[in-house]
Amino acid sequence: MSSNLENLYRQVIMDHHKNPRNKGVSNENGYHSVHMRNPSCGDDITISVKIVDGVIEDIMQEGIGCAISLSSASVMSEILQGKTLAEAKALTDNFYELVKGDDFDEDLEMDDAVVFAGVAQFPARIRCATLAWKAYENALEELELT
Numbered sequence: 001m002s003s004n005l006e007n008l009y010r011q012v013i014m015d016h017h018k019n020p021r022n023k024g025v026s027n028e029n030g031y032h033s034v035h036m037r038n039p040s041c042g043d044d045i046t047i048s049v050k051i052v053d054g055v056i057e058d059i060m061q062e063g064i065g066c067a068i069s070l071s072s073a074s075v076m077s078e079i080l081q082g083k084t085l086a087e088a089k090a091l092t093d094n095f096y097e098l099v100k101g102d103d104f105d106e107d108l109e110m111d112d113a114v115v116f117a118g119v120a121q122f123p124a125r126i127r128c129a130t131l132a133w134k135a136y137e138n139a140l141e142e143l144e145l146t
C-alpha cells in the first residue's frame with residue numbers, strides 16, 4: 001500500500017473518531033441496546049438498534065476505547081443505517097473478510113469501511129475493528145432475528 005493511501009485511511013479513521021456518526025444510546029420504545037467489551041484493548045461499546053419489519057430503521061453507537069474500535073463503530077452505524085437485515089448481513093460478513101485480509105466483495109457498498117482493510121496487518125486489532133459489528137449481531141440474536 002502506498003503511503004498516500006495509508007495517510008488517507010488514517011484520515012478517514014481519525015475523522016470518524018473525532019466526529020462519530022449516529023452517536024448515542026436510546027432507551028426509547030423499539031430500540032434494543034447491546035453492550036460489548038474488548039478487554040485486551042479496553043474498548044467498551046454500546047449500540048442501540050431499532051428494527052422495524054426487517055429494516056434497520058435506526059442504529060446508534062457510543063463508547064470508549066481506541067481509535068480503531070470507535071471509528072469502526074461510527075462507520076458501521078453509517079453503513080447499516082436503513083438497510084434490510086439481509087443487506088446488513090452481507091455487509092457485515094463482507095467486513096469480516098475485509099479486516100482479516102481475505103477476498104471481499106468489492107461490489108458491495110462498503111464506503112468508509114474499506115479503510116479497515118489495513119487492520120489485517122495487525123491481527124491483535126481485528127477484535128477492535130469488529131467489536132461494534134459483533135454487538136450488532138448480538139442484538140439480532142437477542143431479538144431472535146437471526
Ligand code: ZN
Pocket residue numbers: 038041042043065066067068069128
Ligand atoms: Zn481497541
